Amino acid sequence: MDEVEQAAHHLARNLVALRHARSLTQDALAKVSGLPRSTIANLESGEGNPSLAVLMKVAGALAAPIDELLASPRAKVRKWAASEVPASNRRTGLTVRPLVPEPVPDGILDTMAFAPGASMRGTPHLPGTREYFTCLSGTVTVFVAGERHSLVAGDVLAFPGHVAHSYRNEDAEQAALGISIVILAKAGV
Incomplete structure (x- = not known):
């Protein structure tokens, strides 16, 4: 196998693995990358x-560097x-951080760290969006x-993401921590 064939073989394996x-799906990747x-x-x-x-279009759609597409397959580990x-810091006392640093198709995964008394108004999404909030510590x-829904560590609340919603740590002394998972509705569906 010559170098060109080997590069095409690596591209094929890496593209499938990353996708x-x-x-x-191939259709979804095509749509995101703007390719047939x-x-x-x-x-x-x-x-x-x-x-x-x-x-470049494929790498951009996969949020991966081009060299990762062309390199010989190896364990896909990154720290x-x-x-x-x-x-x-969306509000005083509230820190929102991605749960995973790579794009998640059709979703948002965040940790939410609430200082005592901190609150945040949620952003309404398209109808059909589903949100999940898991309280990890404290009370939210x-x-x-x-x-009104009070959650303690271990509680999970699911709700439609297109309606008005907000989060509050009503404890004036203890911080709280939670995870927000938003499954976005597809536009035009």
């Missing part, structure tokens, strides 16, 4: 001879230092469409 790791599905299928068969522009995972009150 599966991100729970994408036949191009994705061709690359995954090892028969493709992609241009640099095609490789992020805490300083490399961006945290945002979640208001959904005017209803």
Whole structure:
């Protein structure tokens, strides 16, 4: 096998592995990358001879560097230092941080650290969106469409993400921690 055939073989294996790791179909990857599905299928068969522009589109859609697409297959392990995972302080006393530092198709995964008394208004999403909040420590009150739900460590609340909602740590002395998982509805569905 010459170098070009070997690179095409590596691309095919890595593309399939990365696509599966991100729970994408060939159609979904084609849509996100702006390429025809036949191009994705061709690359995954090892028969493709992609241009640099095609490789950049595929790499961008997978949030992976081009060299990861072309490298010989190896264990896909990466460590992020805490300083490399961006945290945002949306309100005084509330820190929101991604649970995983890579894009998750059709979802948002965040940790939410509440200082005593901290609160945050949730962002309404498209109808069909489903949200889950798991309280890990302390007590978090979640208001959904005017209803109050108090959660303690281990409790999980599921609710439609398109309705008005907010989060509050009503304890004036103890911090609270939770995980927010949002399964986004697809636009136009």
